[in-house]
Amino acid sequence: MGIRKRLVGSYLLVILITVITLEAILVAGVNYYYHHNMEQILIHQAELSASFYEQYFSDQDLEQQAERLLKGFSHNFAAQAQIIGSSGQLLQDSTGYQIGQNMTGYPDVRKAIAGYAESWQGLDPLAQEEVLAVSYPLLADGQAVGAVRFVTSLTETKETVRQIAVIFISVGLIVIALVAVVGIILSGTITRSITGLKRAAEKMAEGDFTARATAPYEDELGALAETLNTMAVKIQRQDQLKNDFISSVSHELRSPLTSIKGWVVTLKGNLLKGKAPLQEGLDIIESETDRLARLVDELLDFSKFEDGRMVLNRSPLHLTEFLLNIGQLLRPRAVRQGILLEVKAPDTLPIVSADENRLKQVIINLLDNALKFTEPGGVIVLSARPVEKQVIITVVDTGAGIADQELPKLLQKFYKGNHKMSGSGLGLAISEQIIQLHQGQLTIHSELGKGTKVTIYLPRSDLD
Ligand SMILES: Nc1ncnc2c1ncn2[C@@H]1O[C@H](COP(=O)(O)OP(=O)(O)OP(=O)(O)O)[C@@H](O)[C@H]1O
Ligand SMILES: [Mg+2]
Structure with missing residues (x-):
């Protein structure tokens, strides 16, 4: 019924x-x-x-x-x-x-x-x-x-009693008639709203998320219509994101593959003629395969974040030693690029509870960015200091900087600047997720042409 x-x-x-x-x-x-x-x-x-x-x-x-x-x-x-x-x-x-x-x-x-x-x-x-x-x-x-x-x-x-009864009964009948009319009108307004909702929901069920539900009144059904519409908008946006994601990934996979293929063809053709630039070709193939492998690793990380499978393996971490080690790791590259890489990690740094490998991934990402976007002769400083209940780690460079309008987009997946050194655009997005899993925060300040400062806030574990 x-x-x-x-x-x-x-x-x-x-x-x-x-x-x-x-x-x-x-x-x-x-x-x-x-x-x-x-x-x-x-x-x-x-x-x-x-x-x-x-x-x-x-x-x-x-x-x-x-x-x-x-x-x-x-x-x-x-x-x-x-x-x-x-x-x-x-x-x-x-x-x-x-x-x-x-x-x-x-x-x-x-x-x-x-x-x-x-x-x-x-x-x-x-x-x-x-x-x-x-x-x-x-x-x-x-x-x-x-x-x-x-x-x-x-x-x-x-x-007399009969006359009074007739009056009572007539009034009763009028009341019943009024209630029937009001009931029909009222239920009409409800069923009209519901029919609208049902129609929109059916369209959405068929996959048409451009459909919008309309409810004529601002009641619970109106709120339901709004919820339904918000849901449709979100699904549309998710769809869009998914499509963007897939096209970005394909694009990112495409360019190293093209480069590898190109060099393989070149090497094959020239081998017969005995004048192959073998060393150069193999170097490029190696670095491009590395790039592919890194990209695939990053994508795997992402899928872990998305469905909540990313779990941290936390243990007490001595930051001073940790940061100095990373400095050692990247110094040869900085020297090669003619950039001064400084690490300021005082002995007094507190212990934090962190996943060492993940945190290392983040710092290397940030230093990698700084190295990529800084010209020879620039300076990069990695430093850390305790402030109240947190430890603040900063990576400051004197490089290219980022335009104001780009800043809010940096943490999105696949967002990359149009700098020739830009990679897949996943580094910062993954870094932020990892820091958030540590109950921390990651912020970026930058000025175009002057340099960039990335700050990580981590909660201290030695206080509680
Ligand atoms: N230190 C920096 N100086 C100038 N621009 C930066 C800096 N760090 C990041 N950016 C800009 O932010 C974009 C996104 O950075 P992100 O680390 O997410 O991606 P990526 O470095 O391009 O690629 P990936 O890290 O995946 O190799 C970069 O492409 C670059 O345009
Ligand atoms: Mg990066």
Whole structure:
């Protein structure tokens, strides 16, 4: 069953039950109120009449006094008054009819001549209408010598109650109709939103992420539509990233392969002629294969980062020794390039908890960049110092620098400058991920033409 039917159905059911229960209680209440009121009036009058008789007439013969009594009893009182003898015969009646008739057919009369007050409601066989009767015994010396009876027609009361009930029921019907209309409109707004959402979701399920969900109201469904759209945008972006990634990777693989292939062809052709530049060709093939291998390693690192398989192998690391070693490692290359590489690592450096190989990878990446983008005669300084709860490692160079607008993009995968030395553009992105896994931070400051400063913040492990 659709949401619409369910909503309207349950609304209607609830309101129907409420209205019917309320109306039943109200009508019953009104009915009871009218009858009870009327009965009370009759009882009151009967009581009064009976005690009046007992006080002033009980020593006289009822049959003889009946006419006088009746006058007194029915004086100023609208109901029909009757005086009944001890055997149940009607002695007097304010309507004047039926005098002498045997009244023992009425249960209230039988009770009253036996000495008990009683009221009765039922169909009067003579008047052929519903009546309410109250009979009270007339007592002389504690003995019932007859009864006084007041009778009133219920036709009018019934009519009044019926009219009130009609008003109640009409109001109830109007309420039900209103609720039905409101329910239909309300559920319409919901189902309309949902239909829109469903259509968009179906398109997205088919792979069309340009589809957008629209919801006409700013409610939960509106929020859902927005979430759905955000999701679609993100998926589109991911798709774009994936495609960019694949094309970058293919491109990066392409150029070393082309170069290797070119040299192999050259070497093969010239070998026969005996004048191959063998040494040069093999050198280039070697360096290009190295490049390929590095690229593949970096890609593997990335896939590990992406699905969370990259785990650090942390142990206490003495930074001074560590940094000086890396300096030793790269100094020959710096000398070759005519660049001064300085390492400032004081003995007082604290121990950090780090994955030595990964951290080494990061520092070498940074020094490699500095060496690549610095001209001969430049200076590169690798230094470290403790600051409060952190250790700060910086790599500063006096090289080419980076333009302001490029700075924010450097940490993205495959972002590389258009410098002739630029590589695959993965180095900084991987470095940042590794530092983040160490709960640290990596920032880059640079000025075009003046130099670059990369700063790594690592938490100290000796403090806690
Ligand atoms: N010290 C630096 N001086 C000037 N430009 C830099 C420096 N470090 C990085 N860059 C710029 O940032 C880009 C991205 O650097 P990143 O290390 O991520 O990639 P890459 O060095 O080009 O390639 P890879 O490190 O993968 O071999 C570089 O291509 C370069 O344009
Ligand atoms: Mg690099």
